Amino acid sequence: MAEILVAGAGPAGCAAAAILARQGFRVTLADPCPPVPPRIESLPAAGQRLAAELGLAPALSDAILGTAERIELAWRPDSEIRSFGHAGPLLLSRPRLHAALRRAAFAAGAELAAERIDRLEPGRAACRSGAVLVAAVILDARGRAAGGLAPLGPPRAALPFRGNARREQPSMGLAALADGWLWWAAAAGELQGLRVAAPGTLAGMDAAGRQGWLRASGHPITETCETGTPVPAGLAAADPLAVPGIIRIGDAALARDPVGAHGLVHALRSAAQGAAAAATWLRHPAERGAAEQFLRLRHRTDCTAARAATAASHAEQGRHRTAFWQEMPATPALPSSPPPGRLRLAAVAAQVPLMAGGHIQWARGMELRTDGTQLARLGPYPAAALLAALAQPGTADEFAARLARLGPSQAAAPAVAELARLGALVPA
Secondary structure: OEEEEEEOOOHHHHHHHHHHHHOOOOEEEEOOOOOOOOOEEEEOHHHHHHHHHOOOHHHHHOOEEEEOOEEEEEOOOOOEEEEOOOOOOEEEEHHHHHHHHHHHHHHOOOEEEOOOEEEEEOOEEEEOOOOEEEEEEEEEOOHHHHOOOEEOOOOOEEEEEEEEOOOOOOEEEEEEEOOEEEEEEEEOOEEEEEEEEOHHHHOOOOHHHHHHHHHOOOOHHHOOOEEOOOEEOOOEEOOOOOOOOEEEOHHHOEEOOHHHOOHHHHHHHHHHHHHHHHHHHHHOHHHHHHHHHHHHHHHHHHHHHHHHHHHHHHHHOOOOOOHHHHOOOOOOOOOOOOOOOOEEEOEEEEEEEEEEOOEEEEEEEEEEOOOOOEEOEEOOEEHHHHHHHOOOOEOHHHHHHHHHOOOOHHHHHHHHHHHHHOOOEEEO
């Protein structure tokens, strides 16, 4: 019997298996490991830092095709080319990335069960072969195939396409179409992309029809490309703790709309959080409640952020005013700066969950009166210090000056701005 079963060997599953195996847990990674379709993934700087913190940077290095130097945008009324300079996202080969992450998990001590899982129940997994895998804790990392996802926005389907890259320098592109949009990336002689539309647009199309539909986009990047099989792409989510003893991570908990990007960053972050919760359940059972509350709070935050990112991308699109672009409901605009005048902090002291040292525990923190958001710290400032420093009303500049006396001065103004974004600063 494994202590932990990880169902699904995609990025989230492999990352979680590697993290937990390094901590000495007996981990089984269950997946038939079918061939991974060719695809280029992009990973921004924040994701690269996260991968390094998780000890997965070597796996990334095995999959790098190049660093994107620019992105070509046909999104707003005027076309533009943005240069990334030295901070471009990494372009990664998806098959090589999956293989490298699996090697990292097995090198850490995880064992492979080459099984396709049909059903998960508390403590056990029923496999298509008839085998039953038993574990104390299960992490469900089967992606959208796990099922049970509820839409957070209009449904979307993505048609993958591939071809040969004509340009030498690694680059990306994004183009709005009347019935959807195109994304592509080119590196190391490869060109991979997606044409995204409402599912009904692709319904009933055979391979020849899909090929013709891709060409009909009118964009020159698709002229010599071949299509693959459509896949779901809309924003959707499920309760990460819907079944006792099972933790959903990655796309099984929150499948992002690709127009909002950062899917790989979410997979890695979700893996780290799910792994910390599993470790807490097994080694710190008195803190199980903290782990569950932490996962639900993070999931709520991630869902809100993903929804906002998707809505913002739709709002920025300025070329078409068709039904496709008006399906995504707008989200309330977040404050871009602290309100003027004298302010007060709308928060109270509370016991909140905190992830530290590979597990989750209760800590002194604060809860925002506006929406119940709980914080153990904000940047370099523990929540208790924030409550004390901002107990008396003041202006945003006065709040920043108080925080500058507690920690790095350059972090003070951004912390005040983040409190404003969270709605925690209200008129005194």
